[in-house]
Amino acid sequence: MSMAGWDFSMARSAHLHSVLERVAKPLADRDLSFAMIQADGTALHVRAASPADLASLPHAASVCHQYLRLKEGDLAILNDPASSGTSLASITLVTALSIEPGFDVLFATRFRLGETWGTKGALSEEGVRIPPTPLAAKGEINRDLLAAISGHPATPMGFAAAVEKYSKLLLEAAARVKSIARDPKTQLSSNGIKAYLADSRKIVTTLMHRLPLGTMTVARRIPGAKETLKLHLEVTDEKVLFDFKNSDNSDRFAVTELTALGSCLWTVLALLGEDVPVNAALLEHFQISAPSNTLLSWKAPLGTERGLQTIVPAICETVVKAFAKLNPLLDVASSAGTSALAQVAFGGVKKLTIHI
Numbered sequence: 001m002s003m004a005g006w007d008f009s010m011a012r013s014a015h016l017h018s019v020l021e022r023v024a025k026p027l028a029d030r031d032l033s034f035a036m037i038q039a040d041g042t043a044l045h046v047r048a049a050s051p052a053d054l055a056s057l058p059h060a061a062s063v064c065h066q067y068l069r070l071k072e073g074d075l076a077i078l079n080d081p082a083s084s085g086t087s088l089a090s091i092t093l094v095t096a097l098s099i100e101p102g103f104d105v106l107f108a109t110r111f112r113l114g115e116t117w118g119t120k121g122a123l124s125e126e127g128v129r130i131p132p133t134p135l136a137a138k139g140e141i142n143r144d145l146l147a148a149i150s151g152h153p154a155t156p157m158g159f160a161a162a163v164e165k166y167s168k169l170l171l172e173a174a175a176r177v178k179s180i181a182r183d184p185k186t187q188l189s190s191n192g193i194k195a196y197l198a199d200s201r202k203i204v205t206t207l208m209h210r211l212p213l214g215t216m217t218v219a220r221r222i223p224g225a226k227e228t229l230k231l232h233l234e235v236t237d238e239k240v241l242f243d244f245k246n247s248d249n250s251d252r253f254a255v256t257e258l259t260a261l262g263s264c265l266w267t268v269l270a271l272l273g274e275d276v277p278v279n280a281a282l283l284e285h286f287q288i289s290a291p292s293n294t295l296l297s298w299k300a301p302l303g304t305e306r307g308l309q310t311i312v313p314a315i316c317e318t319v320v321k322a323f324a325k326l327n328p329l330l331d332v333a334s335s336a337g338t339s340a341l342a343q344v345a346f347g348g349v350k351k352l353t354i355h356i
Contacts, residue, residue, distance in 0.1 A: 030169075039044040060110075073137065095170055114157070196279075253303060
């Protein structure tokens with residue numbers, strides 16, 4: 001991770017940022033998403049492998065803790081879109097850690113397994129629906145529970161092995177943080193985190209000023225479908241609003257509002273081209289409006305897997321299109337007389353060719 005944006009006065013926060021990056025790296029190297037949040041839901045560090053995870057994963061960790069009151073060494077599992085999951089093929093694991101008395105944090109990771117669309121667009125066709133569920137206590141996994149889930153005919157092959165594998169990685173990440181926190185130089189403490197978030201806000205404020213101000217309305221049809229996304233973008237010095245209230249609805253597929261928000265934010269970060277600390281300091285500047293009568297506000301019994309594959313790229317394309325029209329000088333490749341193409345690098349992992 002580049003140290004761009006961290007000036008000398010932020011040296012301690014920059015060091016803490018690099019520590020959090022190192023904690024996430026073993027998971028990120030396996031294309032897993034990672035989030036670290038405070039027990040009160042404040043996002044401290046998010047490293048997403050997918051646009052869908054950027055806003056939803058920290059919220060899923062918070063939902064787990066809200067229902068289960070996780071303690072150090074506990075593990076929870078979920079994939080339910082109603083609990084901030086994204087699809088039944090995206091499995092979220094959450095654990096807790098006490099860094100100091102009164103300062104608890106949660107760690108979450110998400111992996112993909114057994115993508116299934118089905119033929120009727122129903123969530124029940126896409127796998128087993130898992131609400132926030134206790135998986136382990138004091139590091140000991142409940143293998144009877146894993147066996148029960150694995151025995152369901154809709155559970156993908158390799159489910160139990162994958163859960164055990166990634167649970168181990170997540171618990172190891174928590175153990176690393178526990179060890180690192182013993183060294184006061186790392187600033188991994190309640191006071192250090194407060195300073196880190198304050199410094200992050202300074203960086204985010206500077207980057208927000210690089211965005212073109214104003215409003216723009218654009219529309220884009222979902223590839224291979226009849227439904228259309230309609231975005232009204234509003235950008236001020238303090239806030240970016242992605243208003244999709246006039247988008248179409250669908251009786252065949254949808255994505256959750258947090259999936260949509262993460263996709264919007266992912267695209268803005270790619271357009272900025274900077275390594276930005278993704279935490280509460282950033283997330284608080286971005287809002288979405290996706291009313292319940294649009295395909296960006298999932299509700300049962302609709303499936304979400306097709307939406308992840310088709311709606312998410314369309315959201316990214318629509319956001320780029322809006323910013324390109326708001327400021328033609330934005331660094332988006334264009335070609336006179338033809339469709340403009342923008343190669344948007346997503347965290348150096350994926351690229352999306354966007355037709356504007």
